[in-house]
Amino acid sequence: MMKKLLYLVRHGQAEDRAPMFRDFERELTSQGIMDSARMGKYLAQKSTQVDRMVTSSAARAYQTAKVMAEQLGYEQEAIVCVDKLYDGGPQAYLEAVNTTPENCSVLMLFGHNPDITYFGEYLTRSDVSSMEKGAVAIYEFEDLSWAEVSAKTARLLGYESPRQIRLS
Template sequence: MKRYLYIVRHAKAEDSSSFFGDFDRELTSSGTIDAARMGKFLADKGLKPDLLVSSSAARAFQTARIMAEQLHYEYEAIKTTRDLYDNGPKAYLAAVNTAPEKCRHLMVFGHNPDITYFAEYLTNYDIGSMSKGSVVTVEFANLDWEEISSRTGKFISYDAPKHLKQ
């Protein structure tokens, strides 16, 4: 049985200000548009996610909500965790390793640089730096979520909003 992980970097967010901390930064209008565009792109490819797990930081959760809408996923069902905010790639691995057995298509929303390191850790594929709003798709063959670790995934694709505009 194959499982698929969609690793999503949050879309473009407002710059830090003295009024809001980094955790509370929200998406810009172009970030909102890019998140919707990426969600529609994935929906058009036939993605029907079983579970969405997001950093609870505003920009990541907003990206997850917008993409969930495009994917016809109930945004109230998005699982949020602060652990995916600035806790390193191990936090992403923990989120994946604890996904329910019945889940076949898992989306995880987070932040750079950790999310890029995580994608490269799983696939041993040199991604560089995931751009804002981008999605890396990873396939796992004959593994339960709890068995996933370094180099167990097969890199399938890297899609970014800037690729869709062309």
Template sequence: MFFAESPSEQIMKKTLYLVRHAKAEDRAPFMRDHDRELVSEGIIASARIGRHLKDKGITADCLISSTALRAKDTARIVAEQLGIDPETISYDEHMFDGGPKAYLAAVNRLPANCQSAMLFGHNPDITYFAEFLTHQDVGSMSKGAVAAIEFTDLEWAAVSGRTGNLLFYVAPKHLKEA
């Protein structure tokens, strides 16, 4: 005889996608680092990663980006590829130069009804954060790369070090030309 699990016995899973911004223009004299834009290669890579995620059936309920122009642009392009309204992206100024603690604070503030979230940020912080959550060696995340991390039976507020499992890591350079 088969008994269905009651809702209280079902395993709850949440997924976090960490996305490093794609390739941006080099820093020039008198230009603020915060204001660097994506170059054409970065725009194309963002679209390819977004399309790859969509092809894999991946989406996100909540999107949060650093306020730096290159991260915002990456977030907008990926959102468009996923069929998500870019106007729904939230921006967190602390994710620019705030260190991994700023990323953790952003995750811990996610609403309980958000089952999957996507954060767009910068190296080295985003790599350190992925490794902190999973205790796995991710290596230095490439520009435009995505690390997917799954949490089992945890609310976002309880996410901390070693609580996640790395599902996959993919960078634009790993994808075949479309």
């Protein structure tokens, strides 16, 4: 077995909550779109190859996935939407990882705070503090199948936020 990589991506900046719209339907702002594109381009420049993208079906997460897919040369039609990643808690993220096909070595998951931050902390027991909007945390698993991923099985390789990239 070899190394597996997991990219956890918090959706980009979204519209403010409005009384007439469901939270689920909130879309990315132009800043959110730009940040997601910048993040995708940054990862592409690092020769990031993604085998599988899985996202919450909420509009802002799916839009983030689509924008990053475009930058990474990933087929947008191949993005998998999972309703439970919207409000299923960290357990939904674990389930998405544990059910990933073994022929995938690089998985990118798009979701929401606080669950995505809690899930990242669960994987490593290291405190990444609260993931910023549009941020990406990268985790590595050595000699594990996706089904074996559980608490404290990952090593945090890196954390990048749109703010850090704008400053660099």
